[in-house]
Amino acid sequence: MDASLSGPRGLYAPLPTATSIRVIELHPLQDDSTPINCTLHLTNLERETLDFQALSYTWGDPLYRYWFDREKHTTWVRDVPIDKLCINQDDVQERNTQVGLMAQIYSKASLVISWLGPADKDSDQAIPLMQRLNKLQCFDDMQGHQQCSNYSDFMERTLSEDDTTEIDSIPKEQYEKLTRFLARQYFFRCWVLQEIMLARRICMLCGTEIVDFSDLQRIALLVAWIKKHHLHYPIGQALDLPIKPNRNFDHEKAILELFQDRWRLLYKTEVQEQKLPFTFEQLLTLARMSGCANPKDKIFALLGIVPRGAFGISVDYNKTTEQVYSEAIRRLIQETKNLNCLSWVTDRSLRKFPNSPTWVGEFDDKAEQSELAFASVGYNATSGSMLDVMDIGSESHSALRVQGVEIGRIVELAEPWDWHGGRLKFDPQWVTLTLNLPKVSRPTGKPRGETLVTTLVANHVDHLPLERQPNMDHFKYVVRRLTCAAVVRYLHYLFYYSDRAKSEVAYKDKALPFFRDLDMLSEGDNTGFITSSAEVRQAEQQSCTCKANLSFVDISSASPPRPPPDSECPYVADFNRPNPHSHPYRTSISDRIARLGAAPSDADIKRDWRDHNFGRAANRHGQFRRLARTNNGYLGLVSTSCEIGDAMWLLQGANVPYVLRETGKLAGSEATGSVWEVVGDAYVHGIMQGEVWEDAKDQLVDIELV
Structure with a gap:
């Protein structure tokens, strides 16, 4: 690599302006044995004549030779900003600044090359299968930018008898390959969300094969429909393989969400131009579908989709992960005026950041435990009550002030549930x-x-x-x-x-x-x-x-x-x-x-x-849960880590009850409440639709969650 930009600290000299970036010029390869050679250059995002291409890739070394197969791809990749090489990773201030520019980089690139990874035995069959399925008649009238959130309605209206015959004729082993292809890490990397949404043009590569961007959307739509309506057939079973430890995550729905959010940005109306393209809740939903090497990037990677400072959170890698996540959850509560995000709190055995406040849930929706507050049946334990966001506290990232009423203490617990597939276990x-x-x-x-x-x-x-x-x-x-x-x-x-x-x-x-x-x-x-x-x-x-x-x-x-x-x-x-x-x-x-x-x-x-x-x-609901009986005759389904003596609470602004564990009293001469840890959400039979809230809400007390 050309060291002309080296400063006294080595390869990287300080960037001259706030909009300066480094790009890598990749030199053509003479043959397969030639090492990849490149030169590091400076450029400025404010230049009128910018000409560079951006790479979107998953973790690991992005410089795969497959990108540069000149026999297949006539366009030579030249000037490319690659964050691992173009950003001084040892300079936290530079990282903060450059991460804030990522949205501009990907929106101004002439082309974003999405590198799905090298080919394998799954992609070798999955890509031809995708090309075959995209010829189904039902997709003939589907516009490239069409949003299909109601995929069931679309497929029911357009699927022909010939389409059904074609779908059924394909061996289920090929559908299993497709399932594993859709579960590639690329689609669930947090930076990819921003990179795909902001790109003007996209070229997807898997090994040396080009994957059509719109074709991928159609396949995800078809898979979602088959899994919903035909799960009991061999094809549905093949598409529902437990690819990862989590058995409830639908990769195709996550891909559909990614496409729909991209179209939302690209095809905004004049009225929508005046508004933020996403709420903070929508951004966190995207973040929880994604993965990243640095857990802070769950938040930072998506801030570029909205105007700088829109949500009062800035990129700062000096903060701890616990601080970043606490700020994000507090901001979410302020926006939504509810506590439903407490259902992201999983069983203690599953928590990735045990030093975080207990009210800060997992930023990963692939957790094994169900999130009751977001169940489709629509629990409403506090009759739609809202929070007074001025009272949740902000002076400490570790404490959250709420109001609620205790509804019982756990006096008996069954053994924890374990996974039994589609069969019912019995205890x-x-x-x-x-x-x-x-x-x-x-x-x-x-x-x-x-x-x-x-x-x-x-x-x-x-x-x-x-x-x-x-x-x-x-x-x-x-x-x-x-x-x-x-x-x-x-x-x-x-x-x-x-x-x-x-x-x-x-x-x-x-x-x-x-x-x-x-x-x-x-x-x-x-x-x-x-x-x-x-x-x-x-x-x-x-x-x-x-x-x-x-x-x-x-x-x-x-x-x-x-x-x-x-x-x-x-x-x-x-x-x-x-x-x-x-x-x-x-x-x-x-x-x-x-x-x-x-x-x-x-x-x-x-x-x-x-x-x-x-x-x-x-x-599904029993994973990492157990049955519990309270002192006043309620039966509930609670987290495995619950203990005898834990209390069930109804909290103002929460759709479902929560199990809390008392740790002390509030400090201060005028404080009358107590301090509690969040153990997890709960189903408590007989109170999930507000049956006891009308009487209980007159007995609310102040408590602090830590």
């Missing part, structure tokens, strides 16, 4: 915990069995509350059938695989109390949600091929003999899989349970994808 402690509730739940007046079922899924199945599920009789039947399969699976675990199975303690000493409790709960519940020991026995007969008859125990019988497990039994096969957390939609043991007692109709129960939604919902 006998749920039954004993529910039996400790009043027979009629407060304030709903519903039987406690229904309270248990509703709480397990946070009253949210397939975007609807339980009371609005279609064909309620069949839905209740499905819940019992899934529960039976989960109970029989638990009995297999207890008999063959648990520590108790290897001990001298009789199996029946554990199983009998459980069956008594289950029947007690079932007999006291007339809603049809709770199964009985008789139905469990019937389910075992229909679905299990082992000889142990695990559900046929009584007080007068000896514990069943211990015949070896049958390897053909689906429950045994389930436990013996190399990865018990593999894709959840491949098989369903509950489908073997054809009928339980009196089914809703005489027709054969056909396999319906909706039949599995209850198990999926329970696993």
